[in-house]
Amino acid sequence: MTRTEPLATTAETPSVVAKLSTLDRFLAVWILLAMAVGLGLGRLIPGLNDVLAKVEIGGISLPIAVGLLIMMYPVLAKVRYDKLDAVTGDRKLMVSSLVINWLVGPAVMFALAWIFLPDLPEYRTGLIIVGLARCIAMVIIWNDLACGDREAAAVLVALNSVFQVLAFGLLGWFYLDLLPGWLGLGEGEQLDISMWKIALNVVIFLGVPLVAGFLTRRIGEKKLGRESYESNFLPKIGPWALYGLLFTIVILFALQGKTITSQPLDVARIALPLLVYFALMFFGSFLLGKAIGLSYERSTTLAFTAAGNNFELAIAVAIATFGVTSGQALSGVVGPLIEVPVLIALVYVALARRKKFAPTV
Template sequence: MTRTESPAALPAEEPSVVAKLSTLDRFLAVWILLAMALGLGFGRLVPGMGKVLAEVEVGGISLPIALGLLVMMYPVLAKVRYDRLDAVTGDRRLMVSSLVVNWAVGPAVMFALAWIFLPDLPEYRTGLIIVGLARCIAMVIIWNDLACGDREAAAVLVALNSVFQVLAFGLLGWFYLDLLPRWLGLGDGQGLDVPVWHIALNVIVFLGVPLAAGFLTRRIGERRLGRERYESDFLPRIGPWALYGLLFTIVVLFALQGEAVTSRPLDVVRIALPLLVYFAVMFFGAFLLGEAIGLTYERTTTLAFTAAGNNFELAIAVAVATFGVTSGQALSGVVGPLIEVPVLIGLVYVALARRRGEGIR
């Protein structure tokens, strides 16, 4: 799937281009909704489905989710032109903006929203704060690519988030869950004991493996085929697997907690409201910031999606390991991606509408 063939960009393209798109590309939003419904159906109607899926894990990492994310990320990372990354790292406006938005603004916004919307539900509130601390390193790559963002910038910013995640997650957890609540007179707070090795393992699995595979694929592919044949012949063959991996991941996510979500709908709504506000504030705030400092559409879009997305796998794993699989904190972690998936696919269309408004094809 090339940038000019992005399924979300269909309204801006000529009918002849639309006619060439596959059914998967043309009706992507429909397939995502069907995948969500299918996952919820499995989780609700098949006895023990969620429990079985949850038990298929190693070191706290869900193997089904890991498989889906790796399949989803590999084709996109194989498209990255790694010899152009220095042009991204040299863009100080983008790099500094990403660090500030992701590691100063994002956690603070989620902390505030969690206390505003859930003052009487401490377990759900804590779960949301953990979601806000886990900055996105995986699924943001697919949203960015669908919205025709800068692939090279996405790779750099995701790698930057990964480094900071290993270094700062535990410290920020202590600050937002223990120190800050006591400073503000909101209670005694609670600690968050997260081993650094667990965060590092999460980063290695969900970024390191597909990044290494994508880098080696491009290097070997260009050496054997040349850049032109690699991009015109090989990449179109593996491109659809990104969407197959996305749909598989969505089915697994919704099946894992289908019973819990459908049996506690009011709790899910309470958790979903601050999440909806969070995604809107982070995406549109970062988008406006990118435009204000003069970034191109592509890099503005990348900044916005890296700001709005979260590393749900890490958030869920931390909540389960610290508070238990049946805890309210774990449910908040699960609701995160259930809300994030449809919202961010909607924001893909919003970004592309802005792109059309700028006259970019």
């Protein structure tokens, strides 16, 4: 993929669809197949999840880290870093993103967790942890597929990363320990997670590909010129973003395939509030962006950065605090099970609404 504009024309120009690569044309199919392959491997190969889980450093899964780095690098190499000041100067976008991600998002997940799972405290706590972990990785792909603003995505993801390091522990204490007591909902719980582990998560999943993408852009433009860099080099590395995505999905679901398939009713209970959460966060943010005068590209970026969650961090926190077999960990695992197909569907929803926005000048 050289860019993701071809997806936007899928419903409009059949002749263009015929020119798309097989990978691009059937993207949703490949993602669903990757999920099925991962679940099947995790279910059919005894001990596979244990083997994969042991390949880690500092609590970070190396297979997942490799997949995410491969996935994010090509997209971040496409970002025009000399245009980031145009994003940071957009106060409506910046303020809206901070409010939605760090005030609205956690509160919405807290409310949904208590509404849908009042009798299942472990799953409820796991969902609240998912709501606290704002997305810094896969959102880059969803945004790019929906033709969102790459530069805006880079800035908002970096902003989320800073706040994640500073605010995750504080919000965890507020929503899991303090607020339930205030509301008379029972005794609270405490998270056992250090700021260092959160910072390490941010450095690996965002810092490394961001630096690599920035250096590639800078050196590439210096040697080739911007036009040649974008027309010749980027198309060569573009498909690797989706290869990395599919690899990550297979590994992720292979890790948890047995758990997910052995507890279908529990998965369904956890999935329902997640579906409502993704819908509320995406459509609410998308409509807010249009209402305050943002372009389609920036409204899309705002919506995906609001709807996505950092499932790597959520799972790591749940396992570190409550154990690998805990209900809290299962909630974290169900997160990407629901998020991946839902957000790929929302890519097409966003593209279908593109014509409702005024053309970008």
